[in-house]
Amino acid sequence: MAGAFLTDDLTDLFQTDDFASAATFSGSTINVILDREYLGVDVGGEVEVESSSPACFVATSDVAAAVHGSTIAIGGVTYTVIGREDDNTGVTMLRLRT
Amino acid sequence: MSHVRQQIRERIATNVTGLTSTASRVFQSRVYNLQATELPGLLVYTTSEQSERDTFISTNGLNRVVDVVVEGYAKASSNLDDSLDTISAEVEAALAADPTCNALSKDLALASTEIEYTGEGDQPIGLVRMTFNVIYRTTATAPTSAI
Numbered sequence: 001m002a003g004a005f006l007t008d009d010l011t012d013l014f015q016t017d018d019f020a021s022a023a024t025f026s027g028s029t030i031n032v033i034l035d036r037e038y039l040g041v042d043v044g045g046e047v048e049v050e051s052s053s054p055a056c057f058v059a060t061s062d063v064a065a066a067v068h069g070s071t072i073a074i075g076g077v078t079y080t081v082i083g084r085e086d087d088n089t090g091v092t093m094l095r096l097r098t
Numbered sequence: 099m100s101h102v103r104q105q106i107r108e109r110i111a112t113n114v115t116g117l118t119s120t121a122s123r124v125f126q127s128r129v130y131n132l133q134a135t136e137l138p139g140l141l142v143y144t145t146s147e148q149s150e151r152d153t154f155i156s157t158n159g160l161n162r163v164v165d166v167v168v169e170g171y172a173k174a175s176s177n178l179d180d181s182l183d184t185i186s187a188e189v190e191a192a193l194a195a196d197p198t199c200n201a202l203s204k205d206l207a208l209a210s211t212e213i214e215y216t217g218e219g220d221q222p223i224g225l226v227r228m229t230f231n232v233i234y235r236t237t238a239t240a241p242t243s244a245i
Contacts, residue, residue, distance in 0.1 A: 036220075040131055043225040044214040045169045046141060048131045051219030080175070082217065097175060098220045 007090040010059050023056070024073040030062040032094075034074050054079060054096040063092055072096070099242035102202055103144050103164050106232055109199040110166055111142045117188040119181065120170065137223075138172040138185060145229075151238075158237045159245070165209070168193075170226045173219075182213055182226040189228060202244045203234040 014020040014031040023032045034056045040048035056074060063084075066072070070081040072094065083095030107126060115124045123139035132139060145167050152159030170185035172178060190208060197206040212227045235245050 039219055041216055041219040041223050043171065043216050043223050044212075045171065045225045045227060046143060046167075047128055049137070049171060049173070049219070049223050050131050050133050051173075051221070051223070053218065054220050096220075097217075097222070 010090055013091075014059060021074055023058075025063060026065055026070070028062075030058060032056040032058040032072070032074060054098070056094050056096060058092055058094060060086055060090050060092040063094065066092070066094060101241050102234055102236055102244045103147065103162075103241075105244075106164060106199050106202050106234065107142060107144045107166060109196070109202060110168070110193060110230075110232075113192050113196050113199075114140055114142070114168060114189050117185075117192060119172075119185045119188055132171055134173065138170065138181065140185075140189065141167075141169040141171070143167045143169075152235075158239060160236050160238050160241075162234050162236065164232050164234070166206075166230045166232050168228045168230065170228070171223065173221050173223045175221050178215065178222050178224045179213075182224045186211060186226050186228060193230060199232065199234075203232045205233045207231055 016022055016031055020031040020033050023030055036052045036054045039051050039053040041051045042048050066081055066084055068081055072079050079096035079098060081094050082097050085093040111124055111126050115122055120138050120140045123136050126142045128141050145165050147162055147164040149160045149162040168189050172181040174181055193206060209231045210229045214225045216223055
């Protein structure tokens with residue numbers, strides 16, 4: 001369980017007037033920070049395939065029910081959760097695919 | 099006149115252009131990354147070749163076997179394996195229908211197939227890599243003419 005000094009600032013961290021966006025998860029509106037970094041995917045062939053590596057950071061308490069296969073809508077795009085990484089200090093990174 | 103190997107590669111690229119899955123997204127000897135809009139697509143390479151003299155009496159003839167690699171790429175959130183097998187079926191049928199590559203080669207046969215998948219990226223991506231052995235002959239002094 002994270003100490004209060006770690007979780008107290010999460011609300012500020014996920015303010016939508018800074019870096020966060022509103023998202024819909026399991027019927028509720030939550031705030032997430034979406035990251036879609038470029039990724040050149042090496043499938044084992046002669047060239048790579050241009051893609052991205054979507055992930056979102058979110059307060060763990062907002063996505064307690066998130067498992068592989070859950071969906072989350074961010075900015076009009078519905079993503080499927082393919083990975084869940086809790087940092088155990090109150091923040092979770094959800095790895096996503098479209 | 100270009101090397102017969104080039105002519106064969108170009109003929110094979112032509113033969114796999116317009117297939118149902120990959121349409122005109124066919125690229126020869128591509129070195130730059132593929133964009134999402136170029137999938138599903140095919141890449142055609144000639145990666146290696148073995149050759150040997152015809153006979154000890156006539157040293158001018160060369161029997162050659164060139165490896166032509168056709169890579170099929172696809173991206174999908176479901177049934178990616180089926181998409182790759184469909185691409186494979188379309189390519190194999192197209193090339194088997196012209197085993198002499200419009201009279202450039204003696205024969206053409208599928209030698210191996212490898213399939214790869216990855217979950218990296220915003221959707222799963224897969225690759226089917228088909229290697230075809232293409233047998234052809236030239237003289238040593240005229241590699242631009244098939245004999």
